Amino acid sequence: MTLHPLILLAVAIASEVIGSSALKLSEGFSRPLPSLLVVLGYGAAFYLLGLTLKAMPLSVVYAIWSGVGTAATAFIGVVLFREVLDAPRLIGIALIIVGVLVLNLSGGGRL
Template sequence: MQWLFLSIAIVSEVIATSALKASEGFSRLLPSLVVVTGYAIAFYFLSLTLRTVPVGVAYAIWSGAGVALITLIAWIFLGQSLDAPALIGLALIVAGVVVLNVFSKSVAH
């Protein structure tokens, strides 16, 4: 169940972060509500995750997956270009999350 909670936290954070640009400094109501609601859901489900997953591991997965997903969204929807160093960096982030999940004894399974 902890991985479902963490997944919900990640998706909610990604949705909230994606809406930040559209909120135009919290001057537009609907995107601002998406941001606040998304972050509230993200932190709530992250807190549920922390009942069983160590905070360092949960945060590493949450932030790593979030960075990769936000970058992908920015590339697809906002026209952000990604050069070779950016792609290598993202691959390293994803590799780090995989190593944590597959090989670390710190992760609660």
């Protein structure tokens, strides 16, 4: 059974967000479990990105992966780590999301 590329991409994004969050928790790779989660999260993310690229263009896949991953990681930072999400950061995230939308609406994201 082959999974739809967008499902693979969604799981790749989730894996990257887990890896990034664990990176914060690893305290410079001094804590073993979060450090292991970093390696597993990023490993899974890149493996799944590779599978996604068999069916979708690199520019679209990478834009979605990095854009959604950035926004989700920022949200995790605010919720779990009490980081501040001020106006410039919100504008930056909004611009990333707009860029991903433009790439997809321009026809570059067709499967």
